[in-house]
Every structure is written in structure tokens, then in C-alpha cells.
Amino acid sequence: MAYIEHNDTVAAGAAQVEDYFALLKPRVMSLVVFTALVGMLLAPGPLNPVIGFAAILCIAVGAGASGALNMWFDADIDRVMSRTANRPIPSGRMHRGDALVFGLWLSGFAVAVLGLATNWVAAGLLAFTIFFYAVIYTMWLKRSTPQNIVIGGAAGAFPPMVGWAAVTGNVSLESILLFLIIFLWTPPHFWALALYKQSDYEAAGVPMMPNVAGERSTRIQIAVYSVILVAVSLLPGVFGFAGWIYEAAAAVLGAVFLYHALRLLNLTGAEMRRRARTLFTYSLSYLFVIFLALLADGTVLVWLGLS
């Protein structure tokens, strides 16, 4: 039995387990899990492994839930863009409503269990993260302003703060620095993607920076945000939260980031798109390694008895 929705025929009951899993945006989730884990491990205070596992699971499921809510709301956009056309809803394997229900249930469960397992500051932050991504970013900013991913980047930057709060029950300067690193990383990361996927966003009517302000302006803004990012990434050492292992890693990683970002400035056409893609790919490794360095700094030195 089949019925019609948005000119697409969706077979009722056709969704596979894999389709529900895909709603959780597992690749985004992996970065969320990692940054939240680092926030949790860096936070001062005792952490029971069972509670830690539960907290990470809740943060992961909460992130997944916001992914599902995003796919529910953005099915029309996803259908147009080559990168997202094969997602469960636009490809006709699942009804929009199923993604909405799935996302709402998972959100509720993730927040409630995190609150019961750890504390309600962490749970409140997680709830706010989901709200920010699903409502503020997806429903409002994404379609209305080229600053969409700048402000929306906050949603992706909250997880380490949630992880931190799960241990300490509060928000502190250290966790705000973790937030800032991801927050400032987001614009160069997504604008690099937007530079080489510009036609996709154009077709979908999403006001990404290159489509609205032009490629040149976007490349300049990428450079500006990259400079601020690298400066802020060095602050943990300045404030004494991190030692020389992190500072050295942040300096080297930041120099490479700046090299890729500044190199875009004078390029155009196919070569620029190729370099934008390089920056996009590098930015993913950058974030991963810089958080790894933060973790290494906090633990390796202790193990070696140097701190």
C-alpha cells in the first residue's frame, strides 16, 4: 500500500533499520561524541565509567535526534542537493512524519536520561543544543541569512560543554574555550564546503555566503575567521589550562590551517574549488587532532610524571 506525499511515492513500511540510523547523521555524531568525550575527560572531578558511558550515549543520541529533526524539516532542500538527495526521506524510503516522531522521542529520552544519570545543568545544555540546532538553525537561520552557519555553529560547539557539565555540573572558562574553538572553526569549515558546492546551495535556495556575498567576500571571511580561530586555539595555554604539548600542536595545526585558508584568497575557478575542498577536508582533521592534543596534554604529562 502506498500513498502520495510531496509528489513522491513512499512505500509504507519500506524503511530499513539502516534508514533510521542514517537519520542520526552518524558522521556528524562521531565528531560530537569525540569532542564531548574530550570535554568530559578534561573536566576536573571524579567520573564513574558507567555514568561517563551513559552521558556520552545521551549526548550522541541527542545529537542524532537533532539530525533526525533536521532531516524532517529539510527534506525539500535535501531533495535538490546532490550531497543529500539519497537521505532516507528525499529518496522515498521514509515518511517525513516518521523522522519527526523518531527525533522527538530520542530528544526526550536523551535529555531525561542525561539529567537522571548526571545533573540537570548538563541535561539543560543538551536540550538547548537540540533546540538550537533543530529550531534556531534548521527552521530559522538556514533559510534566511548567510550568517546561518556562523550562529548555527553554536549547536555543534556545545557538546564539549555538555560533556564538561556532566562531570562538574557547571559551565566554566575552560569549557567556554572548548566551545569557542569549535564555534570559530565552523565558518571556515562550512564556507570551504559552500565554495565548492555553491551550485548545490544555489539550486536549493539556501543563502550560503558565496551565493549571497560572492566568492571573494567568502574567501576573505574564511581568512578572517581562520586567524581568530588560530589565536583563540592558543588561549588554553595562555590561561594555563593546557601545557606545551597542546600549544605546540595548536601552533603547527593552526599554521597549516592558515596556509590553506590564506591560499584560497587569490585563487578562482576550478583551482579555487579544488583548494576549498582541501581546506574542508583538512579542517575536519584539524578539529579532531587539536582536541586529541588537548586530551594528550592533560593525560600524557600526568602519566610521565611531568605535570
Next chain:
Amino acid sequence: MSNSRPEMSDEEIIARRRRRSIALGIALAVLVALFYAITIVRMGGNVFERP
């Protein structure tokens, strides 16, 4: 791709529903185990403090 989906056989739809049910069952079992573990950890030694 979406054009071929509606012609799926009843057997295939039932098989997919079954796989979804199994996945949901596993998720629930994990949740039960998790709740049990969290409860034990959070209550800790207080379990033995009876009035």
C-alpha cells in the same frame, strides 16, 4: 530509486518490519541494562542504608 520502492512485495515489507522490531527490542534491552547500571552506581553503598 523512489519509483521502484512502492512495488515492493508484501514479504519484503514484513521482513523489513521484523528487522525494525528486532532493532527496537535490542535498543530497549540496552536501555534496561543501562538504567540498572546507572541506578546501582548512583545509589552505591546507600542501598544498604536502611532505617
